Amino acid sequence: MIINVFHIIRIIKFGWKNIWLHSLRSLLTVLGIVFGVASVIAMLAIGEGASFEAKQKIKELGSNNIIIQSVKPPSQDISQQRAMLGVYGLTEYDLRKISSIPSIEKIIPTWETREEIRYFDKNVTGRIVGTIPQYSEITNLKISQGRFFNEIDNILSNSVVVIGSSIKKNLFIGEEPIGKEIKLKGNYFTVIGVSEEKSISGETKTFTSDINFDVYIPLNTARSFFGEYDVKRGGGSFERTWVKFHRFIVYVKESEKILTISSLINQVLITTHKNSDYEILVPLELLKQAEHTRKIFNIVLGSIAAISLLVGGIGIMNIMLATVTERTKEIGIRRAIGAKRKDIIYQFLAESIILSSVGGIVGVILGISIPKIVTKFAGMTTLITLWSILLSFSISVAVGIIFGIYPAKKAAYLDPIQALRYE
Amino acid sequence: MEEEIIKFENVWKVYSIGKIKLPILKGITLSIKKGECLSIIGPSGSGKTTLLNLIGCLDKPSEGKYFMEGEEISSLSDDKLSEIRSRKIGFIFQSYNLIPQLTVLENIGLPLFYQGIDEKIIKEKSLKLAETVGLKHRINHKPTELSGGEQQRVAIARALINDPILILADEPTGNLDTKTGKEIMELLVNLNKEGKTLLVITHDMTIASYTKKIVRILDGKIINDN
Numbered sequence: 001m002i003i004n005v006f007h008i009i010r011i012i013k014f015g016w017k018n019i020w021l022h023s024l025r026s027l028l029t030v031l032g033i034v035f036g037v038a039s040v041i042a043m044l045a046i047g048e049g050a051s052f053e054a055k056q057k058i059k060e061l062g063s064n065n066i067i068i069q070s071v072k073p074p075s076q077d078i079s080q081q082r083a084m085l086g087v088y089g090l091t092e093y094d095l096r097k098i099s100s101i102p103s104i105e106k107i108i109p110t111w112e113t114r115e116e117i118r119y120f121d122k123n124v125t126g127r128i129v130g131t132i133p134q135y136s137e138i139t140n141l142k143i144s145q146g147r148f149f150n151e152i153d154n155i156l157s158n159s160v161v162v163i164g165s166s167i168k169k170n171l172f173i174g175e176e177p178i179g180k181e182i183k184l185k186g187n188y189f190t191v192i193g194v195s196e197e198k199s200i201s202g203e204t205k206t207f208t209s210d211i212n213f214d215v216y217i218p219l220n221t222a223r224s225f226f227g228e229y230d231v232k233r234g235g236g237s238f239e240r241t242w243v244k245f246h247r248f249i250v251y252v253k254e255s256e257k258i259l260t261i262s263s264l265i266n267q268v269l270i271t272t273h274k275n276s277d278y279e280i281l282v283p284l285e286l287l288k289q290a291e292h293t294r295k296i297f298n299i300v301l302g303s304i305a306a307i308s309l310l311v312g313g314i315g316i317m318n319i320m321l322a323t324v325t326e327r328t329k330e331i332g333i334r335r336a337i338g339a340k341r342k343d344i345i346y347q348f349l350a351e352s353i354i355l356s357s358v359g360g361i362v363g364v365i366l367g368i369s370i371p372k373i374v375t376k377f378a379g380m381t382t383l384i385t386l387w388s389i390l391l392s393f394s395i396s397v398a399v400g401i402i403f404g405i406y407p408a409k410k411a412a413y414l415d416p417i418q419a420l421r422y423e
Numbered sequence: 424m425e426e427e428i429i430k431f432e433n434v435w436k437v438y439s440i441g442k443i444k445l446p447i448l449k450g451i452t453l454s455i456k457k458g459e460c461l462s463i464i465g466p467s468g469s470g471k472t473t474l475l476n477l478i479g480c481l482d483k484p485s486e487g488k489y490f491m492e493g494e495e496i497s498s499l500s501d502d503k504l505s506e507i508r509s510r511k512i513g514f515i516f517q518s519y520n521l522i523p524q525l526t527v528l529e530n531i532g533l534p535l536f537y538q539g540i541d542e543k544i545i546k547e548k549s550l551k552l553a554e555t556v557g558l559k560h561r562i563n564h565k566p567t568e569l570s571g572g573e574q575q576r577v578a579i580a581r582a583l584i585n586d587p588i589l590i591l592a593d594e595p596t597g598n599l600d601t602k603t604g605k606e607i608m609e610l611l612v613n614l615n616k617e618g619k620t621l622l623v624i625t626h627d628m629t630i631a632s633y634t635k636k637i638v639r640i641l642d643g644k645i646i647n648d649n
Contacts, residue, residue: 334533417476
């Protein structure tokens, strides 16, 4: 017998008809596949989205950078004795030592504090970053209006400030900020630039704070106005800390040397910082870790999804076996009037493939909508990848074939005489 | 000389149930010529259904030879036997054996579907046969919506669609009342008059009497062949 396209279409048509004959049963059978496929796509989309977000944040830190942060040492007496002066963190000595490590192109020190920023009656809380002019270049900070401060501003300790886009939005409504004076800790600073808005995706900010709320001033200016103390009052207690530098951003041109250099830095610092009041972040390393985590995540999700598809497949097989028994007589009739074994196989296989494919299509639609809903209501970034759709749909079709073959063969190898006599 | 289409030479059919061998047909020799109208009559358990299954290529003989149109077919593969059923045999069963989810027209056309024939041609032929058996007004009904007599007419139309060399009817009136049974038998006999070879299997002498030739079978053997 010649199998042509029209014949296949007719087989599919008959199969479709039989499935509709038991629409509720078919629907229930297909649900396993629907949820299997939908969960593959949705889970992968959420996973991809999370890792994309993490990678974006790590990239913002700069993949050629090493970040050294001052951290408040654990279990130190500063938290116990209220009026004590807490001294910790990176020092001038550290800066000199690290600068002497070869292959380090640049090192940017920062001094930071969280403060209220005022403009007439409006105020907003932001982070004041005192740093050197190369900061904008190394951290890839773009200026949308005006300019970043320069070497002269730093040497002369000019009271100039570059504000983040959100600061502008909050303080300067319908006003141009350049040339205006804002008040930081009781001192007036002239706005000379506004940084470009950086999109911070999602709600969680694991790696960086919202840099749109930063204001930048020259390091020397910060020193002369604010000194090196930081006083925090709150809840009836106050705490004075003395931190020379909060961060060093180390720029390394050759990214393959990053790991070596970061361990060198650690060796340098460990001799003078016995109480581990610093930490070293290597964005590139974090990126690799994120990538690795994503892979494991995908494998776990993939296995869960595979199990649900397997369960769906078993459901299809179960129902197809029931169908074969139920239609034993029909099989006998078809065989008597000339159907070959393979005709019977095609017929039942067509039905199971139709079931699983329809399940697959519905699953894809559901799988695409779930991440959209998650993004809308939970604010999480999701990323639907084409390969996850193609993969899960082809698996669902494959499930139909694999789990349909046994029932179809069983049907085809029934003895026609026995089958005809079946009531 | 009339053409011989079916020829059985000392055909045995033995079923094994465990270690016990149960012979159902014990050396049947039979010949059916083109255009013949005959019935095989025998009580239940005589082996007539087994004989019908063998003639209809649903089963293979344990021993002996079966020639169809001069060709030895007793040792053909399942696929080849399906092919023969599809092209040369027209089955009519006691319980009609229509497929419940298909319409009358689809049921009539089903044998041609398995020959891979174009849908249009199948539809044309099916319509023509529905008219022949007097069911043109019922073509879009499901079998369950028809009376017993009408269902058997559908089955007859289905048996005719592949233009078979032999129509095999197994107790065609067994589920029908006397009047309808008579109508069905008349329809079959008329088909024979138009040239179709007809073989009816029955236990009922009044049905057998419609045919020109009667073969009696008892205990797996043909007892007279006149």
